[in-house]
Amino acid sequence: MVRKLKIAVGMSGGVDSSVAAALLSEQGHDVVGVTLKLWGGQSDSGCCSVSDVEDARFVAKKLGIDHHVWGFVDEFNEHVVYPYVDSHAKYETPNPCIECNRHLKFDLMAKRAVRLGFDAIATGHYARLKFDEQNQVPVLMRSLDTKKDQSYVLSKIPKETLKICKFPLGDYTKTEVRQVAEKLGLLTADKPDSQDVCFILATGGRREFLTDKIKFNSAKIVEDSSNENLGEIEAMELLTVGQRRDIGISRYGQRQYVLSLNSDKKEVRIGPADKLLTRNIYFKESHFLLDELKDITTIYVQGSAHGRPVKSTFFADGKVVFDKPQRKVAPGQIIAFYDEENSVVLGSATVIANPHD
Amino acid sequence: MGIYLDHAATSPLRPEIKELITQLQNTELGNASSRHGYARVAKKILDDAREEIASILKVNYSNVVFTSGGTESDNLALYGMVRSNLEGSVQGPITEIIVSEIEHRAILNSAAEVGKVFNVPVKKISVNSDGVIAKDSLTAVLESGDSKTARRLVSIMASNNEIGSVQPTETIYSQLKSINENNVFHTDAVQGAGWLDMVTIVKNADMVSFSAHKLGGPVGVGLLIVKDGIKLMPQIIGGGQQRQRRSGTNDVISAAAMAMALKLNADKDLSHFYDMKRKFLNDIKAQIANVRETVPNELSVDGMCHITVDGVNGEELLFLLDDNNLAASAGSACSSGSIAPSHVLMAIGAQEFGSAFIRLSFGWSTTQNELDEAVLILKKCVDKLRR
Numbered sequence: 001m002v003r004k005l006k007i008a009v010g011m012s013g014g015v016d017s018s019v020a021a022a023l024l025s026e027q028g029h030d031v032v033g034v035t036l037k038l039w040g041g042q043s044d045s046g047c048c049s050v051s052d053v054e055d056a057r058f059v060a061k062k063l064g065i066d067h068h069v070w071g072f073v074d075e076f077n078e079h080v081v082y083p084y085v086d087s088h089a090k091y092e093t094p095n096p097c098i099e100c101n102r103h104l105k106f107d108l109m110a111k112r113a114v115r116l117g118f119d120a121i122a123t124g125h126y127a128r129l130k131f132d133e134q135n136q137v138p139v140l141m142r143s144l145d146t147k148k149d150q151s152y153v154l155s156k157i158p159k160e161t162l163k164i165c166k167f168p169l170g171d172y173t174k175t176e177v178r179q180v181a182e183k184l185g186l187l188t189a190d191k192p193d194s195q196d197v198c199f200i201l202a203t204g205g206r207r208e209f210l211t212d213k214i215k216f217n218s219a220k221i222v223e224d225s226s227n228e229n230l231g232e233i234e235a236m237e238l239l240t241v242g243q244r245r246d247i248g249i250s251r252y253g254q255r256q257y258v259l260s261l262n263s264d265k266k267e268v269r270i271g272p273a274d275k276l277l278t279r280n281i282y283f284k285e286s287h288f289l290l291d292e293l294k295d296i297t298t299i300y301v302q303g304s305a306h307g308r309p310v311k312s313t314f315f316a317d318g319k320v321v322f323d324k325p326q327r328k329v330a331p332g333q334i335i336a337f338y339d340e341e342n343s344v345v346l347g348s349a350t351v352i353a354n355p356h357d
Numbered sequence: 358m359g360i361y362l363d364h365a366a367t368s369p370l371r372p373e374i375k376e377l378i379t380q381l382q383n384t385e386l387g388n389a390s391s392r393h394g395y396a397r398v399a400k401k402i403l404d405d406a407r408e409e410i411a412s413i414l415k416v417n418y419s420n421v422v423f424t425s426g427g428t429e430s431d432n433l434a435l436y437g438m439v440r441s442n443l444e445g446s447v448q449g450p451i452t453e454i455i456v457s458e459i460e461h462r463a464i465l466n467s468a469a470e471v472g473k474v475f476n477v478p479v480k481k482i483s484v485n486s487d488g489v490i491a492k493d494s495l496t497a498v499l500e501s502g503d504s505k506t507a508r509r510l511v512s513i514m515a516s517n518n519e520i521g522s523v524q525p526t527e528t529i530y531s532q533l534k535s536i537n538e539n540n541v542f543h544t545d546a547v548q549g550a551g552w553l554d555m556v557t558i559v560k561n562a563d564m565v566s567f568s569a570h571k572l573g574g575p576v577g578v579g580l581l582i583v584k585d586g587i588k589l590m591p592q593i594i595g596g597g598q599q600r601q602r603r604s605g606t607n608d609v610i611s612a613a614a615m616a617m618a619l620k621l622n623a624d625k626d627l628s629h630f631y632d633m634k635r636k637f638l639n640d641i642k643a644q645i646a647n648v649r650e651t652v653p654n655e656l657s658v659d660g661m662c663h664i665t666v667d668g669v670n671g672e673e674l675l676f677l678l679d680d681n682n683l684a685a686s687a688g689s690a691c692s693s694g695s696i697a698p699s700h701v702l703m704a705i706g707a708q709e710f711g712s713a714f715i716r717l718s719f720g721w722s723t724t725q726n727e728l729d730e731a732v733l734i735l736k737k738c739v740d741k742l743r744r
Contacts, residue, residue: 074710
C-alpha cells in the first residue's frame, strides 16, 4: 500500500496535467489542483488565461478534487519576463519556460505547497523520478516515451525540490494519456498541446512584445567566407543563431543561416548550413541535479527540448566538446547534461557565445 | 460547518427570507402585468414589497426600481442618467461624471464605459490614507470649470466594500447641491446598507443602489432608488415595466425577499457589533504580533475588520484559514480566480509587498463565540506561516 500523500498538482488546464491529477487521485492520494496565475497581461492561451484556469477547474470538479488558483504575477515578471527581455537586449535567445519551471513551478509553488502542509507537488511533465537508495537522492530521468520526454525543460529545477516531486506521466505515452483522459471523460482529452510562450501573442509575436521594452539595433549582414556586406537588418535583437527564416537571403542557391551575432560590431554573420557546425559549446551557470560533474567527463548533451542527445566531453571550466560536429546552440539557450545509458539527467547550463567567434 | 466571516461578499440567506421564498414559490402566481386573479396576487406581492421598501427608506413607492442586483443598479444609475443627454432635459445634459477612486468596479468600470460611449469626461477623486474622500480633492473638482453651468453626476459609495471606510455622503450631497442644484448624486449603498442609517443615506442622494444578498436576502435582486425629478433612461429595453425604467417580467418573489431583507435589517439592533468589533481587533492585536487595522477602526463600519498582517502572503493565509474552516477574504478576486492587486489598497497606499490583507466581515449570523474562535484560528495560521 502506497502511503497516502497530500499532493498539490500543478494544473495548467491542459490534458497532461489533468491526467496527472487523475492518476494520483486514483492512487488514493489527497490531491488538490493548483493553477498558477503567472502572467498579468494579454495571453493567447499558454499557462494562465481565464479559459485555461476554467478548464483546470472543470477537470478538478470532474475528478472530485479541490482546485485553487495561486497568483505569482510579480514573481513571474521578476524571474521570467524581465530576464527574457534583458536576454534579448543582450542578443541572446532565452528559454522562458525553463526559467518558469526553475523559479515558479519548482521553487515558489513548491515552497508554498510545503508551507501550506502539502507533502508533495506534481506536474504533468513527461519525466521519471527514481530514488537512489545508495546515495539517498532522487534521480531525474527521461520519460519512458522518449519521443515525448520533457526532462530537458526540468534540467534547471532546484535539486532540493526533486525530493517532493511527482511526475505521474513518466511511464505513459501521449496516446495513453489522451486515452485515460477520454476514458475519464475529461474535457481536456483532445485539447492541443500548448506550444508557445504564454506571454507572447501569436498576432504580434516577440517583436510587438519587445517593442516598448528594449531598443532594437540595426546591424550589417556579412557573408562569413567572403566578408561581403549584404545589407542591413533592422532588429538584431530578434535574430537567433541558427535561424534561416526572415533574413531574406539566399546565395548561390544555398540557404543561408545566422552564424553569429556580434554586438560590439553590430554585425550578423551568415553562411550556409555547414558553417553552423561546431564541436565546442561554451556555457555559464552550470547546475547539477546529482554530484557536480568532474572535469573531462563523457556525457550526452541535448541542446533543445526535443533535440538529439550528442556524445560529448564536459570541461568544468565552461565548455562541452561534441564528439562529432553539431549545429551551434544559440547563446541564452539551455544545454542539458545526461547519463544517456541510464536515461539520467545530470544537470544543465546556459550557452554563451563562442569567445573565438 | 465553519465560521463565516465573509458577509461583505454575501450574507447567508436568513431563515425568515428562506421561508418567505418557499411559501411564495408554492403560491400560484401569474405575471404581475396580466389581468386576472393570478396576476392580481402577484401584483399585490410586488406592490406590497414596493410599499414596504418605500416606507422603510422614507421615499415614495414610485421611487423604487427593482433590479437584478447592486451591479445593475449602479450601471442603471450611471447609464440611465447620462443616456438622458440624448433626450434633452430642462436641467441640461450631464457634462461630467465624478467618482471616487475606491468605488466598486461596478461604478468605476461602468463610469468609464458610459463616459466613452456618450463622450462625457470621467474624473476620479482621491481618498486619504484612511480610505475617506479628501474634502479638498472633491471641492477642487466641483469648483473647477464653470461650476454653475456644469451639471455633474457624482457617484460616491456609502461605505467601501473592501476596507469598510464610511464616506461623508451627507456633506458631499449638500456641497454638490449648493454649487448647482441640478448636479446629481448617486450613492452605492450595497455594502453600507447593513451598517449605516439607510434613511439618512437615501435622504442625502438622488439615487441609491442596494443589494439583497448583502443583507441576508437572495442573490439576484437589488434596488435603485430614484428620486422624483430624476429623468432616468432605461438600460434594459422591453415591455416598459417599472415605469419604463427597467423592463422585464417583474420578479415578485425576489421583490418580496428584497423588502423583507431591508425590513429585517432596519429592525435589528446592531449596537452590540460596536463592542464586538473592538474586542475582536484588540484580541487579534494582543495575540498576534505585527497585525494592524488597515484603516482606523472608528472610520469604518462595525461589520468589517480589514487587517494587515505583516510577513505572510495573503493567498497562503486565506488557504490555511479555509483549511481551518474560517471563511474570510483578501482583496477582490480577479476573473481567473487569483487575488488581484486591489485598487482600493493601492489608493490608500497600503499595498505593501509581503503583507497579507485580510477582510473579516460580520453579519446577522455572527456570534461572539465565533469571533473568539476566529482569533485563535487566525493566530494558529499566521504562526504556521511565519515559522
